[in-house]
Amino acid sequence: MIRYLVRLYVETFYQVEAEGLEKIPRSGGAILACNHLSNADPPVLECCAGRVRPVRFLAKKELFDTPLIGWVMRTVEVICIDRRKPGGDLGALRAVLDALKKGHLVALFPEGTRSRDGRPGKPQAGIGFLAAKSGVPVITARIMGSDDMFGTVKVKIGGVCRFEAAEKADYGKISEKIMSDILAIED
Numbered sequence: 001m002i003r004y005l006v007r008l009y010v011e012t013f014y015q016v017e018a019e020g021l022e023k024i025p026r027s028g029g030a031i032l033a034c035n036h037l038s039n040a041d042p043p044v045l046e047c048c049a050g051r052v053r054p055v056r057f058l059a060k061k062e063l064f065d066t067p068l069i070g071w072v073m074r075t076v077e078v079i080c081i082d083r084r085k086p087g088g089d090l091g092a093l094r095a096v097l098d099a100l101k102k103g104h105l106v107a108l109f110p111e112g113t114r115s116r117d118g119r120p121g122k123p124q125a126g127i128g129f130l131a132a133k134s135g136v137p138v139i140t141a142r143i144m145g146s147d148d149m150f151g152t153v154k155v156k157i158g159g160v161c162r163f164e165a166a167e168k169a170d171y172g173k174i175s176e177k178i179m180s181d182i183l184a185i186e187d
């Protein structure tokens with residue numbers, strides 16, 4: 001029911017165009033890696049990719065403290081990450097790996113936060129770690145226009161790739177490759 005209401009909200013306030021949804025596997029663990037322009041990105045991705053299958057998200061702990069938003073996120077099983085934990089939130093990373101192992105589609109934003117100026121940020125090593133450790137397919141996606149509430153939002157699904165087990169030093173390189181693939185998706 002909540003996912004339906006999220007889609008209804010997005011379809012009411014945004015003109016959304018999606019392309020390439022057929023590249024999203026219908027089953028099995030997979031990462032949907034996408035750029036992050038605005039707070040609308042998770043609902044927009046849910047609206048589009050959710051047509052194929054439910055999407056799990058990773059969100060900062062502070063959002064769970066907001067009564068309505070926190071309740072919605074807990075209801076749709078958003079994974080909470082505490083970005084302030086020294087050395088990273090290993091519990092959140094384990095929860096994502098567990099969700100992938102159970103066959104879920106998990107949407108991740110490589111930058112770790114939304115862009116403040118529309119330009120892509122530096123990708124964090126976490127997505128490289130998750131891609132290498134899980135071995136699941138990584139589907140790239142690019143959102144364009146979500147920072148303009150009254151314009152058209154385009155979601156384009158790009159390529160699909162897999163990453164082999166890697167050393168810790170390689171996680172950043174994997175993250176950069178994923179981000180590069182996202183930005184290579186033409187609008």
